[in-house]
């Protein structure tokens with residue numbers, strides 16, 4: 001296939017599309033609220049009303065406002081319907097011709113949507129993720145073609161380096177530099193791995209990208225493979241994501257059929273095949289060396305680095321491992337150029353970031369925002385603030401991150417600013433907490449998670465998380481003394497500095513950040529606390 | 545052979561390239577505590593007791609898997625390292641059920657030795673008293689999980705030297721434990737050749753010879769290294 005043929009597929013698809021497309025979300029969130037029933041009724045009504053020549057119902061990926069799902073959108077008329085039931089379907093179709101729909105209408109101009117900047121999710125919620133033709137119709141796979149035919153591998157890497165893109169899996173390592181390292185490693189056999197393990201509680205960005213736009217991720221991986229000289233790739237997805245797996249399988253099959261994956265891609269000497277590996281769902285398997293062992297069929301235990309996967313990864317070959325969102329950024333970077341991407345965001349954090357905005361907040365869902373936007377803008381403007389009361393804290397970075405107090409809401413969202421205040425970007429979970437939340441409870445929640453998820457290989461993490469959990473429980477039971485807080489802090493410091501992998505090294509973060517900003521809450525819970533009262537909204541009121 | 549120069553605890557040394565910091569220290573007569581390391585088998589960097597500080601590197605690195613490099617300035621015994629090591633040993637004691645007075649390995653136990661070495665007189669962490677089992681289904685040996693520190697030396701020895709791979713680690717977190725076969729009684733695992741290498745490898749009283757009573761356990765760890773060396777270099781005499 002050449003460019004003209006690729007464009008022809010897109011052109012054919014565009015002409016076949018009806019002028020009015022009724023987008024019905026079929027991603028996990030909305031499906032759980034019966035969006036498939038809605039879709040069926042939308043289709044049936046279309047048929048009954050004989051509107052099929054003008055109106056087309058399309059099952060699309062996530063539109064972002066998952067908290068109000070199922071969502072139905074009619075782009076041509078700038079209409080968005082929320083919490084649609086199957087019974088609403090007929091009225092929505094009738095509304096196209098001038099009636100009124102019984103479903104609640106959303107506001108597509110609401111800051112929740114208006115403040116977003118969509119690169120990774122540019123076509124999510126607009127195209128049918130199960131049809132490659134729809135992806136091609138919006139320009140999909142042209143960047144891959146461009147890379148293969150107009151750029152050398154090193155020019156491709158240069159564009160990524162120029163973009164300033166940093167890994168979206170949490171650590172924020174410069175993507176271009178990682179690519180260049182793997183490209184420079186000697187050896188014929190190299191691998192590309194897409195990390196779609198996504199184990200953080202509260203995070204569902206990667207799942208959504210895979211479900212809504214799987215071809216974008218495949219395209220990003222293919223471009224990476226071309227750039228580093230790999231001919232094989234793996235996507236490691238957790239088994240809890242059946243819909244993502246199903247859509248990926250379909251997408252890979254379709255791409256192969258068109259000759260976009262496989263051998264001699266776009267009539268070039270470049271070969272690349274992708275396989276899916278399904279993980280059983282252990283948080284630690286998101287750690288890159290554990291993930292590699294898991295693909296190899298072993299127990300998902302991390303090993304000391306160096307050697308890094310770039311030097312010695314899958315089957316001891318140089319391996320590039322990137323996150324789903326990182327790969328999903330690549331097509332746009334190649335299409336528009338690295339300089340374009342570098343124009344977005346802040347000095348050291350370029351581009352956009354997808355967050356799963358959840359917790360005590362009015363507007364729950366997925367957002368993609370330019371780096372540098374403040375937490376306040378996200379939480380108060382886009383999220384609409386806390387339903388009853390005020391924001392107490394925002395948790396970012398999941399079990400590796402920390403709690404940011406309301407007083408620091410003006411902090412810009414970028415890698416370094418978040419680290420500076422004791423949290424981190426992480427993969428993109430953002431949990432808003434209101435004043436009723438007990439921060440000690442929150443710390444214990446994350447410690448409980450780590451305690452259950454540590455692989456057990458190294459002692460500080462295996463035994464340390466249990467000890468920390470017990471100390472937090474002791475505090476919450478009002479049996480602890482100041483001595484225990486001192487011990488807790490020593491333990492945090494030790495586990496952080498001596499653990500083998502990122503899980504243990506970051507597990508103390510939620511405790512340390514709450515101790516830093518909400519120390520009072522810990523102190524009032526002590527057995528010999530001077531005022532001896534349980535403060536409003538702490539453990540007692542939460543657990544009672 | 546290429547040589548690098550470096551400093552360990554302020555002492556200038558010339559060390560062969562490719563040597564680990566642990567071996568370099570040994571060469572220089574400096575002892576670094578270890579638990580998961582055993583000569584003759586691969587290192588996994590799991591116990592974290594051998595961590596050292598290297599000037600200019602912000603992370604502490606396990607000396608058993610970190611190779612020396614030109615110009616390194618290594619500290620093996622800072623106050624901070626000593627404090628961390630003691631905490632790790634304390635946690636090991638509170639994690640399992642260690643009653644030395646009635647243990648076969650009493651006085652021949654690496655964990656006990658470590659406790660003495662790091663100056664531990666009590667554990668500041670509460671004992672957890674987990675419920676763990678004992679498996680004496682094997683005709684010659686037994687395993688008492690109460691004394692296992694999960695160093696995985698038995699796993700590696702059986703896999704790498706004996707080639708039987710009877711042992712593995714199952715479960716995770718606090719529930720992690722070594723298992724024989726597919727988590728079945730040791731005595732029913734056909735793959736076990738009863739060679740006793742895991743007995744030699746185990747640093748504690750966890751894997752023992754049946755019939756040994758309190759403080760009777762003796763072990764010859766050099767035997768394992770000897771076997772490897774014999775096979776690789778065809779030197780069959782000690």
Ligand SMILES: Cc1cc2nc3c(=O)[nH]c(=O)nc-3n(C[C@H](O)[C@H](O)[C@H](O)COP(=O)(O)O)c2cc1C
Nearest residue numbers: 167168169195198199286287288322323326502503
């Ligand atoms: C315990 C642990 C869990 C992790 N889970 C994930 C994950 O679910 N997805 C992910 O992309 N990266 C995860 N990471 C980070 C990866 O190890 C790795 O750094 C990342 O996939 C690299 O991709 P990037 O450079 O594109 O961010 C995890 C790290 C640790 C230590």
Ligand code: SF4
Nearest residue numbers: 455457458461501504
């Ligand atoms: S830090 Fe925790 S998860 Fe990582 S290797 Fe150690 S025990 Fe396993």
Ligand code: SF4
Nearest residue numbers: 642644647653748749
């Ligand atoms: S294994 Fe060692 S530390 Fe544990 S009880 Fe036996 S002698 Fe004591």
Ligand code: SF4
Nearest residue numbers: 692693695696698746
């Ligand atoms: S049984 Fe012994 S050798 Fe095996 S992991 Fe436990 S302590 Fe280590």
Ligand code: FES
Nearest residue numbers: 025029030062063
């Ligand atoms: S899942 Fe339907 S809008 Fe996100």
Ligand code: FES
Nearest residue numbers: 589591592594608
């Ligand atoms: S001896 Fe190095 S980590 Fe255990």
